[in-house]
Amino acid sequence: MTIRFKVLFTKHLLGGKLEAIFDSSCPTPPWKEDTLTLEAPVANEPWSLLNHVLEFRSTDAQFWWEKTGHVFARLLQRAGYTPAEQYRELLFYALFVAPELGLAPDENGNVRGWRSPGTPDSTPIDFSWEWGAGDHATVRYSFEPISPHAGTPLDPLNRSATNRWIAKLREQNMVPGLDLEWYDHFTGHILPQEDMARTKTADVFIEETTPKAGTVVALDLEKTGPVMKMYIYPGLKAEELGITNLQLVQQAIRRLPQYAALRVEPLLAYLDEGTARYGFETGILGIDCLRPEDGARIKVYVRAPHTTVDYMMDALTLGGRLPLKESEGAVADLRDFWNAFLADAPAVLPADAPGRASPGFYYTVGCGQEISPKVYISPGYFCKSDADVLGRLRKFFSTRRSDGMMDNYEKAMQDIL
Template sequence: MTVLEEFFQQSPFETLSKELNFDSYDEKLWWEKSGLMLARVLSSASYTRDEQLQYLEFFAQALLPLLGPYPQFFRSSITRSGLPLELSINYQQQEKPLVVRIGFEPLNALSGNPQDPFNCLPASELLSSLAQLRTPGYDEQIWHQVIQDHTVSQAEREALQGINLEAGYIRSQTAFGFDLTREGKIAVKGYSFPALKCKVTGQSMAQLMATTMVNLTPLIDCSPAFATVDDYLREVGYDDRSFFSWDFVDPARSRLKLYTGSNSVTWEKLAEVWTLGNRVQSPTVARGLEYLRQLWDRMQLAAGEREIVVAFDDRQSTAKATPLLWNYEMRAGDPTPLTKLYFPVHGESDWKVITAVGDFLCHIGLERHGKGYVEKVKSYYPGIDLTTTDRFTSWVSFAYTEKTGVYLSTYYNSSTDNPWKMTVEEEEHA
């Protein structure tokens, strides 16, 4: 067998595993557990070999060094388990190629320690790496304004010492998202979690978000759309753990997203959220609501008011109930916000979730994805019987526009580890 033949017989993950020089044993472990998951997801989404190699190399070079110690000491707020990484796949009804996304909170050895209790330091390291990629259109202007508005200063960090912070669930300050596009370009998104800023400054979440939108106006003016969002959220009450997102592009072209949630998981709540309490009405909104109802009926979530324990779910006996989540997307020049809903499927039967998603994909005309969907998800977790589990699927998100039709994303536990096999007592004695 020639070297070239051997190269093509190996999977992209196997090829890179032989070539990579890890700086630490921690990096090697993260690669074997989460790098392998990324490889499985990319392959399942029909990325070409070259695309898989490109994005696995990006993961290894830019993200792997910033996953910190394994297992991590600092638990990230981007996942229910505290894992600082979350993989997802996007499906569009208009038959666009599938897009894999990485949600990521950079960590290092100081994350969660007294020197950096709220994990503020690693973000600058990641930004340096991203700048070196020289991605066309990459822009950090919104980042600098939002960080000033939403994250705690050194003096504020000191003021928070000794204060009960709800089991640490809101310690995360920032996170990042990476769309691994089929054009070979990585689209970068930023996230900020201002709950701590509100706690230390005494601002309400409503006040803080309104101030941020004003401060961003010289860069991007979404005030008409935000006025509608703000009016609705003030009526129903801003969630104290709301967060914010934007694109690392020229500010005028960015989307701004305000994320919030509710413990009420009912069809009535979904319909209210979708239309912002009937503030947004159009034929497109109505069509989207019809599809949303069809997805809701298939998912068969446990409906009602959920008792949410604000804590991580990372052991067999920890609380797994998850709230409804959604965001309102705002763009300059468009007075109408776009709703995206996140079905809280963490804690629901994984088998029920994946069979429902597969059925819905077939229903909306994506049979080639829907028919193989269950087997695809099973391939991510070999050796695990998904008919017996309820935490490997994290979210199913839904949006609808005239351009894309149904816009569906599915989110997964993104490590080969299964933290829910272990009880709290076993962890204490491990």
């Protein structure tokens, strides 16, 4: 299981928010520990009350609720969600997420059945914590709905589960503002269709974070209700077509009805340039499930085995295409943040480093919006432990925040780990 944290720098860079995102990967999932270290729940906490009344039809759903639901509850509590908000999010999780997470691990804690791409150990749920301005945090999670027959001849690409899950949400109007125009477009162009002949990728993953098929659901738990996003993996279809992931993503974007309004060509040109210069790997395309005219965004994720500040600045400015605007403070913050985790790393990571170690970026575009670059770092390769990650993060924040969010996040990690 992975618990991510996301830091928003509220100063402006390139006219938009500057973000840095990190994965802090538990070396041992909670369900593999001989004894759990979670604090004993208080009897009147939302988690405890729901846990006493909820019953699940399958032992698998029961497992995921008991193990991951408890983690989720701790994050909500420490992030300052009110009891009413905790009830709302936990009940949604119990009814619409836990039953979709597939088979429980075996008696040794090993994943059974479909292996999900979002976490290092292939478990299907990924929690995250976003720092906002002031004493505010937003909890988020992403997961892959898994069908009972995923990975078998009945459903070799796990294509049915996400569509069924979305249909259920629409029928019950569970996510206000949900719009699937871009979801339908990009899944149609980026994912292999059921009748597509598979000759090059029949029995293998493309690489460690690209599954045989590819949709992961994400929910940002805003206090006003969830905002839904989708992440789509282009690896399999690109491999079968004999083109690169980036070429497939570029084709899909250029075929959008809103293509002209996106003003995306400077980004697509830079991604070609960065692929030639740094060896960018285009791993994921993300979308907001909102109407395009209501602010939906497209996100293109890339990464490369480079760690220098010059690499970072080149990627953030699209090779000089985006000028820095009112950004001295934000750039200084980001340099310090980057160096907090990468200062001791070689300029280019060795060839045997795992793909997840490569620092990367994701770029957001939307109709009438400026291109916005974001930094992405997974510190597991560079840090000795989760405690080391927390220590570096606390040191960075010590001169930049005076609210209690760092204390709350650290307490949540201590509760869980």
